[in-house]
Amino acid sequence: YLGDPRWPGERMRWGRVSEEARRIITRWLAREDITFFFDVLSQVVEHHAWEYRRKFWEAYLPHIDATWVILSPDVEAVMGKQVEERIASGACGEFTGSNQGRSMLAIEMKGWVFVVWTHDGSCRGWPKQEFPLVLGKRYYRINEVNSILPTCAYCLRQYGSESYRWQAKLSVWLKNNLGLPMELFKDED
Secondary structure, three states: OOOOOOOHHHHHHHOOOOHHHHHHHHHHHHHHHHHHHHHHHHHHOOOOOHHHHHHHHHHOHHHEEEEEEEEOHHHHHHHOHHHHHHHHOOOOEEEEOOOOOOOEEEEEEOOEEEEEEOOOOEEEEEEHHHOOOOOOOOEEEHHHHHHHHHHOOEEEEOOOHHHOHHHHHHHHHHHHHHOOOOHHHOOOO
């Protein structure tokens, strides 16, 4: 009834809901997006690093302001009804145009937007006011998204997951630039 509190077109409906309640809902939605993104990817794209990427971003859930998943049409074709229903409900966007099966997760956090791709080993970030896309849309042209990649203010290749190499670098960057704790990425096993 109230829509998604993360996006400007829906926020007015949430005006009478407390900030804390909106924050709780946003965290639930972010957790759902992260879980969905990495669950779907692990079934569609063979890659050993999904569990590490998921664990890293889940550790930062308390600091995430919004997330948005944009799926490849190939993912919809492979996953079928589960993905079709999610797209139809407006819970994620989809790419138009040929994109070789790539999907994307956007994470808004502390005034920055970070983008994680399925088929690219890099995490890219922009200050929110400089991020050239509108999050929360239904359709994205792949050439539009590809054109923004060189404009990022921060880029980190996500290699060395098992040794926590990229996680340590990104965690230090998040601490130094956004004031976030850096121990969150560590494996607790």
